[in-house]
């Protein structure tokens with residue numbers, strides 16, 4: 001979509017209008033949670049732009065601090081070590097100025113991390129169907145949990161195991177393959193209604 005089409009579309013206009021009021025009223029970080037490939041990083045960055053807030057991706061923060069990729073951390077130190085780092089990074093971010101935070105897919109499953117996010121932030125569960133997750137995560141081989149077998153089966157199991165935890169988020173958004181600005185608008189409207 002071109003810039004001029006986007007700036008004249010009704011949903012882009014309504015995203016701008018409601019982002020103004022939300023930016024003034026919300027004093028907590030917006031924390032995106034949900035399964036691998038649902039779009040937390042992609043949508044989170046655009047949401048932050050719409051709200052003129054800072055954006056932090058927890059996976060990227062961990063990689064920066066460790067000077068290693070997520071895959072290397074899993075391979076060298078194991079998942080428990082990664083979760084500890086994840087908990088520490090989320091705790092630090094939740095104490096900082098209100099911005100937009102994209103978590104890694106497993107962060108909200110850890111009970112301590114989840115409690116912190118629910119206490120100090122507004123948790124938004126991004127959700128979509130399994131086929132879409134399988135297709136999107138197949139584009140890059142950066143997710144260690146999907147390497148141990150059939151990614152479709154692993155994602156189905158994770159969806160089953162994790163949905164009760166994700167459902168504790170303050171807000172639930174079922175996304176589609178539509179333009180990102182539409183998802184951003186829907187998140188802003190849902191937070192406005194929640195406030």
Ligand SMILES: Nc1ncnc2c1ncn2[C@@H]1O[C@H](COP(=O)(O)OP(=O)(O)OP(=O)(O)O)[C@@H](O)[C@H]1O
Nearest residue numbers: 035036037038039040041042043104105136176177
């Ligand atoms: N609404 C969307 N429509 C089409 N493609 C999308 C959408 N959202 C995300 N994608 C694509 O899906 C892939 C995965 O998205 P992204 O990395 O943002 O997921 P994530 O939720 O951050 O995953 P992880 O938990 O592994 O960090 C990317 O290639 C991204 O461009």
Ligand SMILES: O=C(O)C1=C[C@@H](O)[C@@H](O)[C@H](O)C1
Nearest residue numbers: 036059070104105106143144
């Ligand atoms: O769902 C998960 O547990 C993960 C998702 C990714 O974002 C990374 O945090 C890591 O690959 C683990």
Ligand SMILES: [Mg+2]
Nearest residue numbers: 040041059102
């Ligand atoms: Mg991500």
